[in-house]
Amino acid sequence: MLERFFHLYLEHPLELTHDLATVIPIVVGLFYANPKRKEIRFLLIYFVFLFFRNLISNIYATYRINNIFLYNFFNFIEIIGFGLTYYFNINKSNFKFYILIGSILVIIINVFFWETNEFSAGILTLTRIFGLSIALFYFVELLAEMKVKNILKHSLFWVSSGIIIHSTGTILIFLFSKIILSTRAAPDIFFAYWNFILIMYIVFCLFVSVGFWVSKYDEDNYA
């Protein structure tokens, strides 16, 4: 089994890079981040979940069991993780309220889009829109309230940038996943877009790692 496992990685080196990239924010978050900050804790838990999702999906893949439902399911964790992170870091009470209502609404709608054997375009796209919206809300608040002195040393700026890049990079691919990511799609097309999704995820991991890294400045950085 292990042999098959490694074979899989050798066949898809980007998959290996992607799984390793998930470890970076966990390591940085555990050893170099400021553990007192709530956003760090929620995101860290999110990445631990992500790590296990990758592990399980790889094991499934080794046994040639369909693992796509894991990807669909993980979007629920993503909504909760991002929602909590931003809920506790936004001051404007109406933004807080939108995030709360938005998370609940998106989760409920996503339930109706559930699919087990195919990527669910509805779930994946809605989750991207949700992430994009809260990250943009946060940017608006950053500009309106001028609450940090140096934005480059503000962890949630990096996290939000990561979410925005990841979401905009993958949203169209997921929206048309019926065409390009379905089991009926041509393998070269599938892998081209799938690899792009992996790259976007690696970029996201790197941005969050930077965010975790600068979290030690956060306490002195509030204006």
Next chain:
Amino acid sequence: MKLYIAVGTAVLLVMAIFIIVFVAYYQQKQIRQQLILKEWQEKYRKGLLAATLQAQEHERRRIAQDLHDEIGTMLSVTKLSLNQLGRTVEHNDPGSTVLVQKTRSLLDETIANVRRISRDLVPTTLERFGLVSALEELAEKASNGEVHVELSCSDKMPTLLPQLDLTLFRIAQELINNAIKHANAENIIIDLHCQPNGVLLSVIDDGRGFDLDEILKDKKRGLGLRNIESRLNVIDGHVTFDVEEGRGSRIHIQVKNLKPEVEVEVEAV
């Protein structure tokens, strides 16, 4: 179709990066502007404070002058008339002589008081002979049977800017007043020391001490101590309260003898 998705994604990504860069750039710019504004406000506040203090000194000087020139003169004239009256009374009504004498001594006391008050209002010694002499005089005046005030200072005091002189003198006045009024001290030491490009003034008493935080918590109390801080604010000085309940207080004032930002002319008389 597949190409459209790729192109669309590329466009979205470019937009995303543009937004991120814009937010980072714009935010930094905003913060810079805010800093400039804060600096400007601080400067303005200092200028206002300096003007207020200067106006206070002007007013004191005016009152002192009026007291001395008008009330003092009137009193002298009154004394002259009283003397004349006294001579007339001695001839006609020897019984009232005692009353005249009593009035005269009261008048003498009033004249002395007016003179003292007008002298205290304006630190003449400070202006004529400098800070060390003024502090010496202060120590001498404050000393009596119960308290002993002593001045110790380094031999070579640099000449200070007039504004520094006045500030240090007023602060020393307040601190000594406090030590006498509140501390129940027996010994008070005024220590004046020059430092590289600055001066250190310490007032040390052996009284009962106080809890600074508690006094500053109450907005109505501690006006004298707050005044010290605002005076120092104008000349970029610094005060350290080494105080505690149950032991003598040590209060240190540090000022730089450099040309300050805010100019306040103090006219010599």
